[in-house]
Amino acid sequence: MSEAPTSPTLRREDAALLRGEACFGQDLKLPHALHLAFVRSPQAHAHILHMDTASALQMPGVNAVLTATDLGQHWMPSINPLLPLLHDVQFGLLAQDTVSYVGQVVAVVVAQTSQQARHAAAQVQLSLRPETVTCDFDAQNPITTQTQHHHGELPQHAPSASVHLHVPRLTAMPMEPRACSASWHDDTQRMTLWLATQTPSRAQADAAHVLGIDVAQVHVICPDVGGAFGARASVSPEDLLVALSARHMRTTVRWTSSRSEDFLAGMQGRGAQLNGQLWLDAQGRLQGLAAQLHFTLGAWLPYSGVVPLRNAARILPGPYDLHQLRIDGVATRANTAPVNIYRGAGRPEAALLMETLMDIAARQHGIDPVDLRFKNLVSEQAMPFTTANGEVLDSGHYAQALRLACEHFDYKHERTEQHKRRAQGEWVGIGVAMYIEPCGQGWEAARVTLHGDGRVTVASGSPAQGQGHVTTYARIAADSLACDVNQVEVLMGDSQTCPVGIGALASRSTAIAGSAIMQACARARDQEQLGAAYPITVEERFTAQEAWSYGCVMLRLHLDADTGKPTIERLVWVDDAGHVVQPKLAHGQLIGGAAQGVGQAFMEQLIYDDQGQLVTGSLMDYAIPRASDIPDIEIVSMHTPSPLNLLGAKGVGEAGCIGIPAALMNAARDALSPIGEPTLEFPLTSEQLWRAMHIHNPKEKS
Numbered sequence: 001m002s003e004a005p006t007s008p009t010l011r012r013e014d015a016a017l018l019r020g021e022a023c024f025g026q027d028l029k030l031p032h033a034l035h036l037a038f039v040r041s042p043q044a045h046a047h048i049l050h051m052d053t054a055s056a057l058q059m060p061g062v063n064a065v066l067t068a069t070d071l072g073q074h075w076m077p078s079i080n081p082l083l084p085l086l087h088d089v090q091f092g093l094l095a096q097d098t099v100s101y102v103g104q105v106v107a108v109v110v111a112q113t114s115q116q117a118r119h120a121a122a123q124v125q126l127s128l129r130p131e132t133v134t135c136d137f138d139a140q141n142p143i144t145t146q147t148q149h150h151h152g153e154l155p156q157h158a159p160s161a162s163v164h165l166h167v168p169r170l171t172a173m174p175m176e177p178r179a180c181s182a183s184w185h186d187d188t189q190r191m192t193l194w195l196a197t198q199t200p201s202r203a204q205a206d207a208a209h210v211l212g213i214d215v216a217q218v219h220v221i222c223p224d225v226g227g228a229f230g231a232r233a234s235v236s237p238e239d240l241l242v243a244l245s246a247r248h249m250r251t252t253v254r255w256t257s258s259r260s261e262d263f264l265a266g267m268q269g270r271g272a273q274l275n276g277q278l279w280l281d282a283q284g285r286l287q288g289l290a291a292q293l294h295f296t297l298g299a300w301l302p303y304s305g306v307v308p309l310r311n312a313a314r315i316l317p318g319p320y321d322l323h324q325l326r327i328d329g330v331a332t333r334a335n336t337a338p339v340n341i342y343r344g345a346g347r348p349e350a351a352l353l354m355e356t357l358m359d360i361a362a363r364q365h366g367i368d369p370v371d372l373r374f375k376n377l378v379s380e381q382a383m384p385f386t387t388a389n390g391e392v393l394d395s396g397h398y399a400q401a402l403r404l405a406c407e408h409f410d411y412k413h414e415r416t417e418q419h420k421r422r423a424q425g426e427w428v429g430i431g432v433a434m435y436i437e438p439c440g441q442g443w444e445a446a447r448v449t450l451h452g453d454g455r456v457t458v459a460s461g462s463p464a465q466g467q468g469h470v471t472t473y474a475r476i477a478a479d480s481l482a483c484d485v486n487q488v489e490v491l492m493g494d495s496q497t498c499p500v501g502i503g504a505l506a507s508r509s510t511a512i513a514g515s516a517i518m519q520a521c522a523r524a525r526d527q528e529q530l531g532a533a534y535p536i537t538v539e540e541r542f543t544a545q546e547a548w549s550y551g552c553v554m555l556r557l558h559l560d561a562d563t564g565k566p567t568i569e570r571l572v573w574v575d576d577a578g579h580v581v582q583p584k585l586a587h588g589q590l591i592g593g594a595a596q597g598v599g600q601a602f603m604e605q606l607i608y609d610d611q612g613q614l615v616t617g618s619l620m621d622y623a624i625p626r627a628s629d630i631p632d633i634e635i636v637s638m639h640t641p642s643p644l645n646l647l648g649a650k651g652v653g654e655a656g657c658i659g660i661p662a663a664l665m666n667a668a669r670d671a672l673s674p675i676g677e678p679t680l681e682f683p684l685t686s687e688q689l690w691r692a693m694h695i696h697n698p699k700e701k702s
Helices: 014-018 114-121 200-211 237-249 259-265 307-315 347-365 369-376 398-409 411-423 469-481 509-529 583-602 655-675 686-694
Strands: 034-040 046-052 062-066 105-111 125-130 143-151 161-170 179-185 190-195 218-221 252-256 269-280 286-298 325-333 427-439 442-450 456-460 488-491 536-544 547-559 566-576 634-638
Touching: 034 114, 034 237, 034 259, 046 105, 062 114, 062 237, 105 114, 105 237, 143 307, 161 347, 179 237, 190 200, 190 237, 200 218, 200 237, 237 252, 269 307, 269 347, 286 307, 286 347, 307 325, 307 347, 307 427, 347 369, 347 427, 347 655, 369 398, 369 427, 398 411, 398 427, 398 547, 398 566, 398 634, 411 427, 411 547, 427 655, 442 509, 456 469, 456 509, 469 488, 469 509, 509 536, 547 655, 566 583, 566 655, 583 634, 583 655, 655 686
Parallel strands: 034 252, 190 218, 286 325, 456 488, 566 634
Antiparallel strands: 034 105, 046 125, 062 105, 143 325, 161 269, 179 190, 179 252, 269 286, 427 547, 442 456, 442 536, 547 566
């Protein structure tokens, strides 16, 4: 990896994590807690004829087997209505008459130990009558939501480039599977809920709603979280069933998922079919873009279920000055596990479609792909730039990012070397991808307390899942108050000690939560200077418009002629995240995102068969990148501040998942370009690439 910028401050979080002193959901000490296991549907779509729980109830250690009859009829929370819903999406926590996907919960087993609960769950007998199964992207699936962006007139002649791309479902694969515990306090009618979540305030409200009690009666505590990536942004049926079961049993209960359960029934990511057409004039100027986007939602919608479609549609045409657009997007449900936001949430799909079209069009017109991008990028002088979709790109120098990438990559020399290697029979491709990244909007809250002995307490509504927010927030407060960073205590992820907030998602925490901390610090300092008595406590909300990060990825890819194995030989990445508070942490976020981007491009995919059964339900079938799969990455940082928040910061956490896959797709297509434009889909496995080189190669056939 490239060397991270030096920083005098180590991550505060690391000592406990490295010593094994962290407390994840599975590490909680809850004496006398009962354990839960879920009875899940083995079929993707069926009518429930009968459920026999007698054998399970007779097993040792079993306290109860709870069904909808016991717990009552409850529904998943309402979703974020960012796009219109065309039909009812209400979904029950427990299946009653019908099951809609493999892994759907139909009953809850409560026992003295987790092993006893799991064994008893396996004894519950379900009698099911199979119904017709609808798969992702089936033509007959009714549209759940849609979006359109139509601006200007498209050219009447044939497009310069057309492409169809399938983006498979992925799993977020955090370090630890899901876990949730709940304790019901019968004397006070209060609930304590321990949940690894990105959005503790929303989880608190959702739990209160399903329990039918006031929000203040629910105490949410976030243990340490080993990664989230969007998959922990919304509550799941299991989370709410844990809370309901605790109240029903009037005690403390806990549930720990297995990795297999997370594969089967956890919220998944991606899942789209993308079609696009791009028009160029004779001078290489973009004339028009048409896109047809189809996203899958699965059986039910998490809170942010419509976000990937919305983002992909509004981000197009990316960083290019193009106002003739016809973008049509739909999202449909299926008898499969739900799809939620996953690191990037629509941004990777937009970049993949646009950048693939740019490269194909460049080849069709005999234009260098870098030159084509230079001709069409939004200029620095045009900032802030309003796109045809009405989005406002706040600041940036896109051409400079491309120029820096070319310089550090030595683009012209790389092209010369590519020609030489091709002449020797090698398959070598150079991939380029530009990207833009909307980075959260809305508000976040912070509470700052100045103590008389010089200590400072900062409480944020935005928690952490590995990003290092404790370190970042402490630095922001210390800089704002001109105090020693070691005097700053940071509180997060506890509804009793932290203000209500939006949470940590959509690359928003440093920019918006950090600005709220700055704002609170400034007002606390003003009160201190006016002689206010200690402790001085100030709570502030900061509201921001959306900032837009951007960057350019440039890489060289080699395909082995005998096996098709792809190898990234070199990767240069220019990223602009505005003002960076902690360079070392930002570097780690970029590298982590790049690893997930490589995983998507080369090896990760969830596959369902035509009966809705998950084929890739374990790490025996689902590949994720190892350290040896990640190349050295040369990162060049630009720092164009955003005018939309106090820090001038932009998002950084999702960039690797946006730019890296698109650049790898273009590199693979460039490597194969001597034989035409073969169809390529993610993941770019060695088998697929070998087939393109040898089976679909018209030159070899002749």
